[in-house]
Amino acid sequence: MEYKLLLVEDDASLGYLLSEYLKMKKFSIVWVKNGNNALKILEEHQFDLCILDVMMPDMDGFNLAENINQKNSSIPFLFLTARSLKIDVLKGFSLGAVDYIRKPIDEEELVVRLNNLLYILAKKNTSQKELYKIGLYTYNPLDFELCFENENWQLTSRESELLVYLLKNKNHICKHKDILTTIWGKNDYFNRKSLNVFVTRLRKLLKNDPTIKIVNIHNQGFKLINK
Amino acid sequence: MEYKLLLVEDDASLGYLLSEYLKMKKFSIVWVKNGNNALKILEEHQFDLCILDVMMPDMDGFNLAENINQKNSSIPFLFLTARSLKIDVLKGFSLGAVDYIRKPIDEEELVVRLNNLLYILAKKNTSQKELYKIGLYTYNPLDFELCFENENWQLTSRESELLVYLLKNKNHICKHKDILTTIWGKNDYFNRKSLNVFVTRLRKLLKNDPTIKIVNIHNQGFKLINK
DNA sequence: AATATCATTAACTTTTTATTAATCTTTTTT
DNA sequence: AAAAAAGATTAATAAAAAGTTAATGATATT
Known part of the structure; x- marks a missing residue:
């Protein structure tokens, strides 16, 4: 099964690199460059997980998370950001993030963490049966x-x-x-x-x-x- | 509700500090100093999550995880360790860890991460009130x-x-x-x-x-x- | 303080199950 | 082809686990 991810990242080169790498790793991925586009596409499509940058112009990642929560959407999200201060991590989790990953991160480790989170989140819903x-x-x-x-x-x-x-x-x-x-x-x-x-x-x-x-x-x- | 944690940590001072801090944060915590004691207590008691150190004499954390998996136990575990190499992280996740946390970590951040994981893992135990x-x-x-x-x-x-x-x-x-x-x-x-x-x-x-x-x-x- | 309730412990019986044994069949070697 | 080795099958056995009923002791209620 292919997981569908939404990547919200304003930086063009990082966004490109990340989305290409994740595609290569068999994720289905949509990359948008700002919060408003993210909210729009979340209205229209179903995702398994959102990856949010924090530092973005206009609407930052924390702000976007608040908007997602208000829409009462159950989509899980995590932060992937260079903002590594403890206060930011705490804020991220308090907004309901399922993880807070500090940049820079090894891409291979990122993939493993994503798969792990998606697995945990999926298991919660469906009691897996091995047959x-x-x-x-x-x-x-x-x-x-x-x-x-x-x-x-x-x-x-x-x-x-x-x-x-x-x-x-x-x-x-x-x-x-x-x-x-x-x-x-x-x-x-x-x-x-x-x-x-x-x-x-x-x-x-x-x-x-x-x-x-x-x-x-x-x-x-x-x-x-x-x- | 109070979460029950099992801490496996051979270092006496760190183990003491951690378990006292987590108790203060309203976790119910049992601290054991080696893998064999961990396996023994897992037979007799139920926990919500295990926190495993990696570097321990006799049976290391990875080894312990393998033993837990073999016992076909569904107890979730994470690694909390100074071993921060990518290869170790990947190994940790491949053994089925729900997280891999690098030491040193701010205690406050640790608590937030633990609560987050436990929340994610908590099965929607909708205590049935119907018939x-x-x-x-x-x-x-x-x-x-x-x-x-x-x-x-x-x-x-x-x-x-x-x-x-x-x-x-x-x-x-x-x-x-x-x-x-x-x-x-x-x-x-x-x-x-x-x-x-x-x-x-x-x-x-x-x-x-x-x-x-x-x-x-x-x-x-x-x-x-x-x- | 006496009684009632209920979980636990005790004493004993029955069942289950992995192993061992006994016997027969097939395959390989000489 | 005969002998030996390996495998198949069924049955017997013994140890451990589970079942049952009753006694006990702790806790709460009257």
Whole structure:
């Protein structure tokens, strides 16, 4: 998914550099050069985050933030500015900024911080669910729940660990040694026997979809196949 | 509401200063001096955020973060460290940190940043004041009243807390640890026994509708099922 | 002070589950 | 092709976890 950003920056060269760099990093970005244009475009378009410069002629960044708040818009914004005094930082946050980033900042670090903030902000709204799909089955590793059409099995923790390991390496070989050391903690004769028992169980659970197979590669390990 | 923080900082004087200052600022704070103690206390108590130093003997902050992630815990953490190199910042975020704060930092700014992050992270825990519906039952969390057709039971506060917790996570696993740390405040042997007693009671209360089940997931927790 | 309420602790039973064992099948090596 | 090794399957076992009912002790109410 592509995040949509609004960059408000009066400085032409910095604005250009930043917007080009962020485009390169797969953000969708609109760059405007003053507060009024920002307010106008916020009326018309939806953004995930606004990046506000503080020092701008006419309407400065703090002022713009106040205007955004008054419009009762829920768009998150942050300040990206050379104004690095503590009093400015405090003012920025008190206006409801989600971050206050001091210039100059390494572009790579900026991208990481932006992605992090956007991730945090998104998580707040949608309770993320991690689901694996395998053939006609789905597996929910948080609830240990394996589903096939209307049926529903509650797996145990070991079953779950092994299934997740195989799913993560779908269509690739999982060596005995690697499975045993990561899940069982120890690669020995008895744990290997145990692994066999669990493989049998998973095969039984997955047998409703004949396109799914857990195959053994002699002396190497197992492979969960579903192409 | 008071936020609960876990501070992991090996430096005695800095740890003391920070924890005292944050207490003064109305945070509830637990300070531990190494990663192992942090992991131990995270098993038993619930926190809103962890503040991790990076440079610590034995287990460093990055290492600790990896351990937290492996425990599949959803506790947010940030790094507060003198390690200010870009590579460290990127590593910090890649481990899932919600922020990376460089020392030294003005305490006032730190508090503002903490409050901001906690605000962003706070799930809209819209404390439901309406009725919960579960199968043929309704539950009114304000006056602790559980209804089934004409019948009516008055729950106790613990019963209510547990039922509400399960209802909020209907059809999803509620881990022992999470139930105990949020409702009982501590995850230990005796409280776990207590939890069992209350689960039995709720099952008895809900038995009139056979489509409702509180199932145990061995070694994981409980799940209130009603699909 | 006596009573009532309720969470916790205790004592005991039942269930769950990873492992080990036993037995059979397949694959590889000689 | 026979022997050996590896894997598959089903069943048995033992330890840990969960369930249940009752007793206890703390707190609030009358």
